[in-house]
Amino acid sequence: EAGVAQSPRYKIIEKRQSVAFWCNPISGHATLYWYQQILGQGPKLLIQFQNNGVVDDSQLPKDRFSAERLKGVDSTLKIQPAKLEDSAVYLCASSTRPDSREQYFGPGTRLTVT
Amino acid sequence: AQKVTQAQTEISVVEKEDVTLDCVYETRDTTYYLFWYKQPPSGELVFLIRRNSFDEQNEISGRYSWNFQKSTSSFNFTITASQVVDSAVYFCALSEGYKLSFGAGTTVTVRA
Numbered sequence: 248e249a250g251v252a253q254s255p256r257y258k259i260i261e262k263r264q265s266v267a268f269w270c271n272p273i274s275g276h277a278t279l280y281w282y283q284q285i286l287g288q289g290p291k292l293l294i295q296f297q298n299n300g301v302v303d304d305s306q307l308p309k310d311r312f313s314a315e316r317l318k319g320v321d322s323t324l325k326i327q328p329a330k331l332e333d334s335a336v337y338l339c340a341s342s343t344r345p346d347s348r349e350q351y352f353g354p355g356t357r358l359t360v361t
Numbered sequence: 362a363q364k365v366t367q368a369q370t371e372i373s374v375v376e377k378e379d380v381t382l383d384c385v386y387e388t389r390d391t392t393y394y395l396f397w398y399k400q401p402p403s404g405e406l407v408f409l410i411r412r413n414s415f416d417e418q419n420e421i422s423g424r425y426s427w428n429f430q431k432s433t434s435s436f437n438f439t440i441t442a443s444q445v446v447d448s449a450v451y452f453c454a455l456s457e458g459y460k461l462s463f464g465a466g467t468t469v470t471v472r473a
Contacts, residue, residue: 276427287465287466288465289365289463290406290459290463291463291465292461295459310410329438338406340406345459346456346459348456349410352398352405352406353405354403354404355404358402
């Protein structure tokens with residue numbers, strides 16, 4: 248079974264530029280999560296989708312971050328414009344169920360904002 | 362407020378020593394789950410163990426074991442006879458409903 252796929256693995260941009268990350272969850276997984284992991288910290292949930300609907304985006308900085316999962320499969324997370332403090336690893340996870348008892352994580356995208 | 366606290370920032374051991382990682386959590390829910398995840402240098406979070414709040418039985422799985430005590434809100438994790446491949450960051454996490462909250466992680470370095 249293929250795992251959660253993410254691309255790109257690494258991205259370096261200048262502040263005020265835009266960037267987008269892509270995630271393809273495990274086939275059949277209805278729930279998809281985006282996490283932000285700042286260096287030295289644990290992952291923090293940004294947004295959770297159930298199929299193509301948003302379950303929780305309370306910690307998503309909506310003035311600059313957006314995410315979509317239009318067809319209920321893969322998802323895109325965008326930052327526009329980026330700030331220095333957005334430097335982090337962005338992890339995507341998926342699950343067969345909306346509770347968080349079983350999540351499978353992708354390899355992450357490491358973003359550096361200069 | 363921090364829901365999951367991992368007091369140890371870094372632990373360094375010599376191969377074959379045992380490593381115990383501490384985790385203290387905070388929740389008002391009666392039903393919750395606790396996890397340990399491993400994050401090797403490659404970056405992917407790897408699921409290790411899960412316990413629900415109704416099962417305080419401590420178990421051993423291979424070289425991993427855990428000690429869950431609701432009375433002290435602790436969920437400690439032990440690696441027995443550590444190996445170099447165990448070097449990673451280990452995260453304790455708490456699941457309340459659909460939300461997963463992670464601790465800050467403990468970096469484990471196993472020296473040959």
